[in-house]
Amino acid sequence: MNRVWMHHFGRGIVNTPGDLGMLGERPSHPELLDYLAGRFVEAGWSLKTMHREMMLSRTYRQSARNDEAQAVDPDNALFSRYRIRRLDAETIRDAMLAVSGKLNPEMFGEPVTVGKTGDGRMIPGVEIRNRNRDVIKVDTSSPAVYRRSVYLQQRRSGPATALATFDLPNMDPNCERRDLTTVAPQSLFLMNDEFVIERAKDLAARVIREHPADADAQVRAAWILTQGREPSAKELADFNRLLAEQVEHFAKLKPAKPVADASLKIKVVKVKSTSKKAPPQPTFPAPAATTQDARIEALGSLCQVLLATNRFLHVD
DSSP states (O other), rough: HHHHHHHHSSSSSSOOOOOTTTSSSOOHHHHHHHHHHHHHHTTSSSSHHHHHHTTSTTTSSSOOOHHHHHOTTOOOOOOHHHEEOOOOHHHHHHHHHTTTTOBBOSSSSSSSSSEEEETEEEEEEEEOOOOOOOOEEEEOGGGGBOOOOGGOOOOOTEEEOHTTTTTTSSSSSSSSSSOOOOOHHHHHHHHHHHHHHHHHHHHHHHHHHTHHHHHHHHHHHHHHHHHHSSOOOHHHHHHHHHHHHHHHHHHHHHHOOOOTTTOOOOOOOOOOOSSOOOOOOOOOOOOOHHHHHHHHHHHHHHHHHHTHHHHEEEEE
């Protein structure tokens, strides 16, 4: 129960989770620890019951901002206010899948394998190898790749990149307490990783699908899903202004899928060349992107910003 409490509150009732004996720290609330242990037995050893009871408690629902408590209990050793904490690695991945509508809720069964891509990332999927046993690509077409992170294969030689970036614990020694770091690679991951970009596009497609004719409703839906609240009038106006700029930007840059047109005929002429260089190939102007394509790309880029906010990544 001390570890479950530590998971929700960022600090255990006994602050040495690996040693509850004479060499460890004394519990800050011994009666509470006894109560939780007894309640766990009464609940039939149900962890789900204990999670629910802790999260419905007044202690869990306290504000993280309390000047009076800060003055009396600066280290928050007595749980006088809520301790802001970042989501753990698995929860960040699952949360992105959930808000984008891609999370596969299937339970039990075999683990989801992970494979190494050509650029060195470890992602969920099946490695496709050639005759020399070299990995050609990682097949991510199965719906299983969107299952919860608890089902991902744990490879000590190569943990999933999305999890390792956010302090996935090392599986070699026992993990008494997870490290909690704030480092540059985390920001770079949220800005550039294909997983985050694709989930942002999926989120954009989801809100457009659910609110096809109302641009403001699309923005509000994305905001509620990622921030847990409605945007203010200023936030909504700023978001719509940036969205209009991004739509214009992507409409110019991103071509639509080419459509066959019988009226476009290309005359190929064979030319003898004395040069060893290959003759230049004909080039054709790329067709403009559709408004819908540009809007998904534009809204996706702004949804990516929402997925990288502290409000999405932290429990406050």
